[in-house]
Amino acid sequence: MQAWLQTTQQQLSRQLHANKLPHAILFSGVKGAGHEELALWLTQVLLCQHYHVDNLNILHGCNQCKTCQLFASNSYPDHITLSTDKATIGVDEVRKLSQFFEKTAHIGTAKTAWVKQADSMTISAANALLKTLEEPTANSFIILTTNSVETLLPTIISRCQQFKIRPPVGENLLAEFSIGDGQHVTLQHNQQSTDLFANLSHYSELSDASVANDFQTFRNNIKQYLCYHAHRAELLKALVDNNNAMRWFEKVIVDLTREQWRWELSAQSDLEMNLGTEKLWQIYRLIQTANMKLKTLVQVNRQFLSEKLLVDISQIVNSAEG
Ligand SMILES: [Zn+2]
Structure with a gap:
């Protein structure tokens, strides 16, 4: 992980350890800022059954438990990633995410979703996501990432804890x-x-x-x-x-x-x-x-x-x- 992400990792590790991580988290930054790496890191820590702490007080997934292995092979059933090859993320995809959260977890206790390029949601998709953000189910976490936070609906932003990732220049x-x-x-x-x-x-x-x-x-x-x-x-x-x-x-x-x-x-x-x-x-x-x-x-x-x-x-x- 890039050095400039450490303070964010430390803050999130503290929150997670104290059970004070909010239900929705938004990472924004320019392309290459490292916000997508953060989303992956946080998801793994949330799902891992045996995470550990390093000497910088940053939590890390173990890479060995069943969860970490399934997550690494993109086949962990209690996680969903929403991304798009098309120009937009549509309302149907967001509905899939809502339905995903309605079911109980298969393996662990936490369920996670990552909405990649959240700014590419259509208006109706964003409105559908708002509902899910407003009515969180227990132990569910939604992570949003975007390269262009200014095009994301303000109502979405306001429901998330936002981290603006700025690489040093x-x-x-x-x-x-x-x-x-x-x-x-x-x-x-x-x-x-x-x-x-x-x-x-x-x-x-x-x-x-x-x-x-x-x-x-x-x-x-x-x-x-x-x-x-x-x-x-x-x-x-x-x-x-x-x-x-x-x-x-x-x-x-x-x-x-x-x-x-x-x-x-x-x-x-x-x-x-x-x-x-x-x-x-x-x-x-x-x-x-x-x-x-x-x-x-x-x-x-x-x-x-x-x-x-x-x-x-x-x-x-x-x-x-x-
Ligand atoms: Zn693990």
Whole structure:
């Protein structure tokens, strides 16, 4: 599990241990924030017959009892997952969930349901779920996850204990890395927060389709540049002409760093490129410095600064592994 989920796990473990876990729990966050991992973790702990506590006071399923084994093979009868390959979760699926809770548990005492992508429920599905949320049966737990909590019905949100999962970004993210020879990066935390999520809704690429399109192109060009030294001219033009570009550059590097970090934690092999966190970190600092110069210096040659930035970045990319 990602390190930033620990405080949430600790809180939920305390509540569960004290028998104070609410009937409905909502985990929200951007894609990759870890809220789905939390839902799986919590479900397993709720169902496991022999959970244990680790030295961080976090509960864990045992992975060995009959429940854990059946749950791992997706065949535990006292759990139901609602998800959809289609655009929406319909009212029929939510009715299945209500009927599921009306029956007594087959094996253990608790029954659990996970509504994945809860925001994709249709209005009538959400209204049907409201009824189930309002009339909980004993020892039943409904866990909802969503990547877009703002599109979930407020009445649903109000019936749940909500956990907003925010992975660290920018300086906070990089501060969690061990860089180089096991040296931990120390950063000044009194600097202005670079938390991208704090102001996401103000950014035009989220509300304007053509800006969003420019962002995607820019993002692809960065990847091509970092991997193959391609698209230098387009990248340079964007950096000189587009006022969003320098901020986008920071954001893309932060995203790539996060992908890299997750990849190193989980050993998944779906990473598009593998620059290493140290190089990404150096690139991030270069962009930050360039961005700061653009913002604070009155007389700055944007063309020259952008050209130099790209040269410096390719030197880092091409340098020998540290
Ligand atoms: Zn178990």
